[in-house]
Amino acid sequence: MNNRIFIFDTTLRDGEQVPGCKLNKKEKIELALELEALGVDILEAGFPISSPGDFDAVNEIAKLVKNATVCGLSRAVQKDIEVAAEALKPAARKRIHTGIGTSDYHIKAKFNSTREDILQRAIQCVKWARNFTDDVEFYAEDAGRTDNEYLARVVEAVIAAGATTVNIPDTTGYCLPHQYGEKIAYLINNVPNVDKAVLSCHCHNDLGLATANSIAGVIAGARQIECTINGLGERAGNTSLEEVVMILKQHQSTLGFHTNINARQLNPMSRKVSETMRMPVQPNKAIVGANAFSHSSGIHQDGFLKDTQTYEIIAPEEVGAESSKIVLTARSGRSALAYRFQKLGYAFTRNDIDVLYEKFLQVADTKKEVSDDDLVALATAHQPIPVEA
Template identity: 70%
Template sequence: MAIQNIQIFDTTLRDGEQVPGCKLNTEQKIKIARQLDQLGVDVIEAGFPVSSPGDFESVDAISRIVKNASVCGLTRAVEKDIKTAAQALEKAVKPRIHTGIGTSDSHIKFKFNSDRESIVQRAYDAVKYAKSFVEDVEFYAEDAGRTDNAYLARVCEAAIKAGATVLNIPDTTGYCLPAEYGAKIKYLKEHVKGIDKAILSVHCHNDLGLATANSIEGVINGARQIECTINGIGERAGNTALEEVVMILRQHPSLNMDTRIDSTMLYGMSQLVSEHMGIRTQPNKAIVGANAFAHSSGIHQDGVIKNRETYEIIDPKEVGVTESAIVLTARSGRAALAYRAKQVGYELTKLQLDQVYQQFLDYADRHKEVHDQDIHIIVENSHLYREIISA
């Protein structure tokens, strides 16, 4: 069976930029967009054009330089929003308008002071109007995660009838459990008339730490596009992390799914976004965190030194990391010390290692981490130093 392609819709420059204090200027957005295009994302959501002159300028500028990916502009189900987005996307090789409206009872009642029938009509009208400008129109049903499935199916049918090419089913508040969200996608796949005319897309937030799990359940149940951000940045607790879903699909061939992403660029992409947005990536972040391929436990270090796959399911080089890190601490064993000592020029015999290791432990107990320069100090203070360097 042929491997199914899962499209990657990157919203780092739109949803990701909604993190407080992470505003990017147009020059920064262009730099990130160029790298995203090289990375192999299928869609770059460049911004919300009607929100400000700066966002309009950024979407327009990105539309002019992106060669491979579709360039997308977000709108509300408002004619002015849609027309403004169309103007910002005029120079895009593959323009997409992303329009939509809230569909949960909470949104309908409190946000729009409206009713279900009116929302269906507004969804239809928004897509129809967007379709008059571009062929590729994505419709989002905001708060779909808390929307009744039968009603959500009606809204989706209206969007398809109006010409939507993609249906975005957001878990806007990050509330859904994976099985629940997967069942929602499955329901739509089986009950929406004309669903074969559109791609189902997942857009999951991380309020309960389930964004990645929900996205994977979504594609298992029929979605063919994942909306995500580099490093999982985004509103509140963030979005689905691009690097996580890409590597999950790649590491699980039984799913028979993959993306077009050049995974060797992931670490560099993470660093670029972190630098420009001023958000330090947490050390234990999956795939791209500083500790993702670092080992400090003696048992783990011994295993990795003997065979990397004992404790690493991903080769660091696959995601652009040069090599695994053997971090020396008081929890490290002899194998790790011998390994790191060899890297800085000391080939220790078993006897020498036993002697140096005791001094290493004394030193390590007084420091959080033992660095290369510390290894020199430890060896030089050993009574075996002359024997070691003359070997």
């Protein structure tokens, strides 16, 4: 099997569904060009029929993006598909992403329909989309809770109708990683024409398992991951692009997968999306959080200062982050204190540090973090010997 994992970015569509994250046309275009430069393979630019503004934004992105495939979302409705096709018309590479819910929850409650009717509607929407492009992706919404045997029937039918990618969404973030992986494996082993299409993971984070499920999916045979910068998305969010990319990179020797993402742009891209979409990144967020490369525990700081790999499996520069930080708190030790004093230009003996450490702890117990100004005050009172420049 091909070990290239295609990265399908839906920051501009699913990510924009977060309350307060609505983008105007100019912002969408700016982010689209940044995402293309990052190296995403497929860029889901929006849901063209949803509003005239979204249609215009998708249409303009289709004109400007040259390397990534530009994708537009639609429901299994002929008008949706026609509008998406019109918006995507200028694209050098275009994809229509259409589909319908396949779980019994959706079939009965949402559509008041039957499995057979949904199967026929799935086939029909793919055929409509194929009138406009050879690159058609079908999504089986709520596949995570869809009976595997029925899901396999749907997947086989839409591939036969012309779908070149089939999206297997865990729409509600329900699956455990082994369950999602087994679902993908079931499709690989039970859909006769599965080799004619790429299976795609689209996992939500309602239980905090989106990244784990996506990785389980590619291990089982999926070759596309649908994700967003900073994990933005409906409700608790989507699979985080930066997380899956770095997991695949860190474990390339064992998993054998690779992507075309320029990892050094991950932190700048994260900041750009955060600022543009007005959505702060939690400090402890993997890869791109403010604390991702910060060390405050004395035990951790001592090990890190002896060898960075004791507590960091990724070098900050690999993902475009600032240098690692030694943060001084009441939990910090003497080695971290000595390191920070040295960075400020002070040379102290071990005995000096022992004396200063007791005074440092008195300061640290009164505040959350000891600043450089606090250290300068301690050093000045101790009459230090400055290091010669």
